[in-house]
Amino acid sequence: MTVFIPRSLQEATDLIAEHPDAHLLTGGTDLMVEVNFNHRRPEKVISLGKIEELHQVTINDDHVIIGAAVPYAQMEKGELGESLPALAEAARTVGSPQIRAAGSLGGNLGTCSPAGDSLPVLSATNSLVHLTSAGGTRMVPFSEFMIGPKRNSRQPHEIITAVTVPRTCGWQGYAKVGTRNAMVISVASACVVFHDDELRIALGSVGPTIIRCTDTENWYQSLASKKSTGVSLEIGSRASQESRPIDDHRSTADYRRHAIKVLAQRLFERGMSK
Amino acid sequence: MSGHQNYTLNVNGTEHPVKDAWIGESLLYVLRERLGLPGSKGACEQGECGSCTVVIDGSAVCSCLVMAATAVDSQIATIEGLAEDGTLTDVQEAFITEGAVQCGFCTPGLVMAVHHLLESNDNPDEMTVKEALSGNICRCTGYGRIFAAVDAVIAQRQAGK
Numbered sequence A: 001m002t003v004f005i006p007r008s009l010q011e012a013t014d015l016i017a018e019h020p021d022a023h024l025l026t027g028g029t030d031l032m033v034e035v036n037f038n039h040r041r042p043e044k045v046i047s048l049g050k051i052e053e054l055h056q057v058t059i060n061d062d063h064v065i066i067g068a069a070v071p072y073a074q075m076e077k078g079e080l081g082e083s084l085p086a087l088a089e090a091a092r093t094v095g096s097p098q099i100r101a102a103g104s105l106g107g108n109l110g111t112c113s114p115a116g117d118s119l120p121v122l123s124a125t126n127s128l129v130h131l132t133s134a135g136g137t138r139m140v141p142f143s144e145f146m147i148g149p150k151r152n153s154r155q156p157h158e159i160i161t162a163v164t165v166p167r168t169c170g171w172q173g174y175a176k177v178g179t180r181n182a183m184v185i186s187v188a189s190a191c192v193v194f195h196d197d198e199l200r201i202a203l204g205s206v207g208p209t210i211i212r213c214t215d216t217e218n219w220y221q222s223l224a225s226k227k228s229t230g231v232s233l234e235i236g237s238r239a240s241q242e243s244r245p246i247d248d249h250r251s252t253a254d255y256r257r258h259a260i261k262v263l264a265q266r267l268f269e270r271g272m273s274k
Numbered sequence B: 001m002s003g004h005q006n007y008t009l010n011v012n013g014t015e016h017p018v019k020d021a022w023i024g025e026s027l028l029y030v031l032r033e034r035l036g037l038p039g040s041k042g043a044c045e046q047g048e049c050g051s052c053t054v055v056i057d058g059s060a061v062c063s064c065l066v067m068a069a070t071a072v073d074s075q076i077a078t079i080e081g082l083a084e085d086g087t088l089t090d091v092q093e094a095f096i097t098e099g100a101v102q103c104g105f106c107t108p109g110l111v112m113a114v115h116h117l118l119e120s121n122d123n124p125d126e127m128t129v130k131e132a133l134s135g136n137i138c139r140c141t142g143y144g145r146i147f148a149a150v151d152a153v154i155a156q157r158q159a160g161k
């Protein structure tokens, strides 16, 4: 038996303790592309899609807990989508309906690409990643979870089981730039969250990890008059200066810096007008 | 052999045993090459074209991205299940009469996606239809005839109510 299909989390953590070399699989939308193109030849797979606990959603007044196997389709709308508007917007931009019916936060975090669309939202909302092993669960802030491009702090015997997303008081939104609207990996993306009088900005696809614009955030915090004209322009250029993009097959560093300037400014203005 | 196993898939209501298959095989490959069900098409094998669309437990997904051995204990619906007795569905008929088929390579995936859409929403507006079909690429028709076929089915179903 080489594909394990555990039905409970307990069964899954026992399996991974015994087979730390096994590949974890949820929606398959990242892993199967690698398998189809012979980049990986898995000998052992632990499929997590049929574990009830990983499909649970808990909506509380101050935070939401989303199971690692919940598909994007469920985050786009309904009660979950309404409780976390930026995540709903990010989910809506992922791939196509077929991809959103299968892809999950567990997989986006497992892959940990700087272009992963949920990741700037998890960063800007100060979300916590739940990592569970046979020994118990630890909660890691997103900023400590993603440590490099496609690198995270998950240990081989741990399963990403859920994400706690704190709810915020104020507008929040996500936007990305790509070559077209449907089915596109982002060239640059930004999430802006207003929480009371605090501003948070996280950038995707413009650095080795998701970038939190703490300098821009602190600058905004120190302003006496947050509504004066010119603030939004300044937010755009400061956020752009905090990005660390590279040239690659999808775009150039120059264009990405420009895109961040426009995205951050536009999202900030959208938030201020609400 | 290591990494191979036996399992059973339920496709269109029938149990299909799969013998000694490498675990990395996609559902698309197993349907086409092992179970003699070549209706689902493979073009990109990376989730981008939708020509391999099947419905698993009520969700329309790309079968090229499903590890077949994990699809046990699921209900898999493929294009072959639509006209089993030879009578085409209204969606299939409309694709023919509206001229939505040219080379036909995208057609099985699109027909599955259209049926899936209309099952949950019997009167979708234009944007909803476009959004629902945005994961299915057609290189021939330019989509106009495909949307016309969907509109024709919606109109027929609304008239028949």
Ligand SMILES: Cc1cc2nc3c(=O)[nH]c(=O)nc-3n(C[C@H](O)[C@H](O)[C@H](O)COP(=O)(O)OP(=O)(O)OC[C@H]3O[C@@H](n4cnc5c(N)ncnc54)[C@H](O)[C@@H]3O)c2cc1C
Pocket (backbone or CB within 6 Å): A023, A024, A025, A026, A027, A028, A029, A030, A031, A032, A033, A048, A068, A069, A093, A094, A095, A096, A099, A102, A103, A104, A105, A106, A107, A108, A109, A110, A111, A115, A116, A117, A118, A154, A158, A159, A160, A161, A183, A184, A185, A186, B046, B047, B048
């Ligand atoms: C056509 C196409 C378009 C796409 N478009 C986008 C897009 O617009 N935006 C975007 O962000 N992504 C996109 N993706 C990538 C992919 O859909 C997402 O990263 C998705 O979130 C992956 O989730 P999954 O459940 O399918 O992951 P899987 O493929 O099942 O797993 C991905 C990785 O995470 C690991 N993993 C999975 N679950 C867990 C877990 N619970 N604990 C620990 N590790 C785990 C796996 O071992 C694997 O390494 C696209 C992919 C395709 C094929």
Ligand code: FES
Pocket (backbone or CB within 6 Å): B041, B042, B043, B044, B045, B046, B047, B048, B049, B050, B051, B052, B053, B062, B063, B064, B065
């Ligand atoms: S073959 Fe599966 S989406 Fe193209």
Ligand code: FES
Pocket (backbone or CB within 6 Å): B100, B101, B102, B103, B104, B105, B106, B107, B137, B138, B139, B140, B141
């Ligand atoms: S008819 Fe040829 S791809 Fe659609």
